[in-house]
Amino acid sequence: MTQFWRPGAERPQILDDEEGGVLFYSAPQSSSSSGFGYSILERLRKRLPVYKYKTAIQFLVENHATTIVVGETGSGKTTQIPQFLREAGWAEGGRMIACTQPRRLAVQSVASRVAEEMDVKLGEEVGYAIRFENVTNPDTTKIKFLTDGVLLREMMDDPLLTKYSIIIVDEAHERSISTDMLLGLLKKIQRRRSELRLVISSATIDAKTMSTFFTGSKKHQGLEAKDDKLNMTPAILSVEGKSFTVEIHYLEEPVSDYLQAAVSTVLSIHSQEAPGDILVFLTGQDDIDAAVQLLTEDTRSHGKNSGLSILPLYSGLPRGDQELVFSNSPRGKRKVVIATNIAETSLTLEGIVYVIDSGFSKQKFFNPISDIENLVVAPISKASARQRAGRAGRVRPGKCFRLYTEDHYVTQMAVEGVPEMQRSNLVSLVIQLKALGIDNILGFDWLAPPSPEAMIRALEVLYSLGVLDDDAKLTTPIGFQVAEIPLDPMISKMVISSCSLGCSEEILTIAAVLSVQSIWMSARGAQKESDELKRRFAVAEGDHISFLNVYKGFLQSGKSSKWCSQNFLNYQTMKKVVEIRGQLCRLLNRLGLTLKSCEGDIKAVRKAVIAGFFANACRLEAYSVNGMYKTVRTSQEVYIHPSSILHRVNPKWVVYHSLVSTDKHYMRNVIAINPSWLTEAAPHFYHFQKPNYPVS
DNA sequence: GAGCACTGC
Structure with a gap:
C-alpha cells in the first residue's frame, strides 16, 4: 500500500x-x-x-x-x-x-x-x-x-x-x-x-x-x-491546479455598451477563431435575453443560421431550459452560452474554449440606515475576472476576451469582492449567534467585521419582534423558537404567532412561499397571458392570500409540472415550497406548537402576517394619483410592485414582505391591512397618536 | 409596469 x-x-x-x-x-x-x-x-x-x-x-x-x-x-x-x-x-x-x-x-x-x-x-x-x-x-x-x-x-x-x-x-x-x-x-x-x-x-x-x-x-x-x-x-x-493556459485579451478603448460589445465579440470569434464553445458573462436576465435576441436576429439576417447554437443560462430559467446548456450542440454548430454569475461558480460547463467577460455583475448591497437591500450592477473584482477567465481553460488552452481595458483592470478593479457579510441584512446571522450563546455580537472575532450600523439595525429589528429582551438576550419561549426555525426571523415570528391565532396551516404555506424565489415564471413575450392566469388566483386581500390558492391548486393537480407550466408557475420552486412546508410542520410539532386551519377566516391570517411584518407598514399618500405610499417607520417613498396582485388596486394601508429598488422602491408581496391591527400587534412599535394622525 | 447568485432542522 x-x-x-x-x-x-x-x-x-x-x-x-x-x-x-x-x-x-x-x-x-x-x-x-x-x-x-x-x-x-x-x-x-x-x-x-x-x-x-x-x-x-x-x-x-x-x-x-x-x-x-x-x-x-x-x-x-x-x-x-x-x-x-x-x-x-x-x-x-x-x-x-x-x-x-x-x-x-x-x-x-x-x-x-x-x-x-x-x-x-x-x-x-x-x-x-x-x-x-x-x-x-x-x-x-x-x-x-x-x-x-x-x-x-x-x-x-x-x-x-x-x-x-x-x-x-x-x-x-x-x-x-x-x-x-x-x-x-x-x-x-x-x-x-x-x-x-x-x-x-x-x-x-x-x-x-x-x-x-x-x-x-x-x-x-x-x-x-x-x-x-x-x-x-x-x-x-x-x-498546483490542473488547467490550461488562457490567453487574456483586453479592449484598447473602453466601450459604453457592453451588451453590444459582447454580441459583436461573439460574432468575430465565430468568424475568426477555431472551433470551440463560447461562454459570455452578462449581469442578468434582461441583458441575457436581449443578447440572445440580437444574436439570433443577426445570424438570421445573414442567412447563416446554422452556425451558432445560442443558449441563455440563469437561475430563473425552468430546469429543463437550464439543462440544455449541458447537451451537445447540433453537429457543426458552435455553442454560445450567455449566462449570469451562475456559470462562475455554481455550474461548470465542459468544452468552453472562449470566455467573454463583461466585467460586471449584479451585486447585493445593504444600507442599514434605510434598511434596504439593493441589487446593483457593479464592476466585478480581479478575483472574479480570474475565475471567469479560468472557465475557458478546462479542456484545452483557451482565450478570454475582457470587455474593458487593461488599465481598467489594473487601476479600477478591486483585488477581491466585498464579503457578503458586509453587504447584507444581518438579522438571521445575529439571531443564530445569540442562539449559540454569543452575547457580545459587536465584539465577535470576525474575519471581516460587518458595520456596527448593520449590527445595531439587526439588534433593533430582533428587539422589536420580541425575540431579544432589554439585555439583548433571547426571550423565552419566542426568541428560542424563532431561532430554531430556519427562516428569516420576521417570517418565523409570523409562523409562531399564527399558532395562537389559529391559522398555522395557512401561514405555513405563506411562510414557505415567501422563503423561496418567486414562484411565478418570467413570462417575457407572454406577459398578458401570464397576468391573466395570475389573476385567477388573486384575492382582494393581497399576494399572501393568493399564494394559498396557488398552493391549493398545485396540490389538487397532483403536484403536476404540466399544471405549473400552464399557469406560469415554476415547478421546481413549487416543489421546494412543499418541502419547506413539510419541514416546518415537523419542526412546529417538535416545538409543541399547534397546527390549525382558520377555515377561511382570512382576518386571522392577515393578523399573523402583521405579527411578523408590522415594521413594513405603509400608507397610501392622500391625493396620490400614481400610487405613492410612504413607509410608516421612515416616511420612505414606495410603490406597489407591478407583479403584485394589488398593483393599481392601491389599498389605503398595506404591509409588504420586501422592497426591491430599481428606479423606485417597489414593495413585493403586499397585503392589505387595517391600521388598528398594527397597534394591536406591536403596541411598543406603534404609538397611537390621536389627533393629526389620519387613521382610516 | 418589472425580476444576480447561492443557502438553512
Whole structure:
C-alpha cells in the first residue's frame, strides 16, 4: 500500500518561506509503484496534483491546529484530502471528518465521487447532509460532506461539534455569510477543543488573511500549550491546479455598451477563431435575453443560421431550459452560452474554449440606515475576472476576451469582492449567534467585521419582534423558537404567532412561499397571458392570500409540472415550497406548537402576517394619483410592485414582505391591512397618536 | 409596469 505519514515516522522535508513564516513542503518523490492491483479510479486519483502532497498534508494536520490549503481548480483537494485524513486515522474511534461546501449540489456530487473512489455505499462510510436530506449512518459514517449552513445548524445542538475530529471548510475564499460565520465560530471552538483540527481551503489571495485570523493571540497560545507539539500558527500549503493556459485579451478603448460589445465579440470569434464553445458573462436576465435576441436576429439576417447554437443560462430559467446548456450542440454548430454569475461558480460547463467577460455583475448591497437591500450592477473584482477567465481553460488552452481595458483592470478593479457579510441584512446571522450563546455580537472575532450600523439595525429589528429582551438576550419561549426555525426571523415570528391565532396551516404555506424565489415564471413575450392566469388566483386581500390558492391548486393537480407550466408557475420552486412546508410542520410539532386551519377566516391570517411584518407598514399618500405610499417607520417613498396582485388596486394601508429598488422602491408581496391591527400587534412599535394622525 | 447568485432542522 501507499505510504502515508504517521506520528513517529520520518518527517517530510520542511522549507521555510522567506515571506514570514509561511511553510512550503517539497513533496517527496512519489515512488514509482507499478500500479498492479489498483483500480482505474485509484490510478486516476494518483494522477491528481494533490496526490503528491498526501504525506505533507497528513503531517501538517497532525502538527498544526489549522492548515490552509491553497489549491487551484482541478487539484483534487476536495475529494482527496478527506480520504488522506481518514487513512491517517482521524476517523477512528467513532470520530468523523466533516467537509463543508457552500452549495448543495457540490455536497452531493463530491460525496458520491468519494464513495465511489473508496468503493463504499453512499450513506455508509461516506455520507452527506443537506437541507431535507441526511444520507449518513451515525454508526458507520467516517467522512461526512455537508453544506456550511447545515453545520451551523448542527452547532445549535452540539456547540462544540464534538462528533468531528477535523473540519474541512472548502471554498472559503467565496466568503459567503455562512462560511465567514463558521470560520469565526470554529476559531472559538478551537480554543475549547485543542484536539480539533481545521483545514481551510482557499484561494491564494486570501491565504494570508486566513492565516492571520487563525493565529491565536500570544496570551492564548500560552494557555493552550498543553500539547507542546501542536503548532498554533496555521500552515499554508500550496497545491498546483490542473488547467490550461488562457490567453487574456483586453479592449484598447473602453466601450459604453457592453451588451453590444459582447454580441459583436461573439460574432468575430465565430468568424475568426477555431472551433470551440463560447461562454459570455452578462449581469442578468434582461441583458441575457436581449443578447440572445440580437444574436439570433443577426445570424438570421445573414442567412447563416446554422452556425451558432445560442443558449441563455440563469437561475430563473425552468430546469429543463437550464439543462440544455449541458447537451451537445447540433453537429457543426458552435455553442454560445450567455449566462449570469451562475456559470462562475455554481455550474461548470465542459468544452468552453472562449470566455467573454463583461466585467460586471449584479451585486447585493445593504444600507442599514434605510434598511434596504439593493441589487446593483457593479464592476466585478480581479478575483472574479480570474475565475471567469479560468472557465475557458478546462479542456484545452483557451482565450478570454475582457470587455474593458487593461488599465481598467489594473487601476479600477478591486483585488477581491466585498464579503457578503458586509453587504447584507444581518438579522438571521445575529439571531443564530445569540442562539449559540454569543452575547457580545459587536465584539465577535470576525474575519471581516460587518458595520456596527448593520449590527445595531439587526439588534433593533430582533428587539422589536420580541425575540431579544432589554439585555439583548433571547426571550423565552419566542426568541428560542424563532431561532430554531430556519427562516428569516420576521417570517418565523409570523409562523409562531399564527399558532395562537389559529391559522398555522395557512401561514405555513405563506411562510414557505415567501422563503423561496418567486414562484411565478418570467413570462417575457407572454406577459398578458401570464397576468391573466395570475389573476385567477388573486384575492382582494393581497399576494399572501393568493399564494394559498396557488398552493391549493398545485396540490389538487397532483403536484403536476404540466399544471405549473400552464399557469406560469415554476415547478421546481413549487416543489421546494412543499418541502419547506413539510419541514416546518415537523419542526412546529417538535416545538409543541399547534397546527390549525382558520377555515377561511382570512382576518386571522392577515393578523399573523402583521405579527411578523408590522415594521413594513405603509400608507397610501392622500391625493396620490400614481400610487405613492410612504413607509410608516421612515416616511420612505414606495410603490406597489407591478407583479403584485394589488398593483393599481392601491389599498389605503398595506404591509409588504420586501422592497426591491430599481428606479423606485417597489414593495413585493403586499397585503392589505387595517391600521388598528398594527397597534394591536406591536403596541411598543406603534404609538397611537390621536389627533393629526389620519387613521382610516 | 418589472425580476444576480447561492443557502438553512
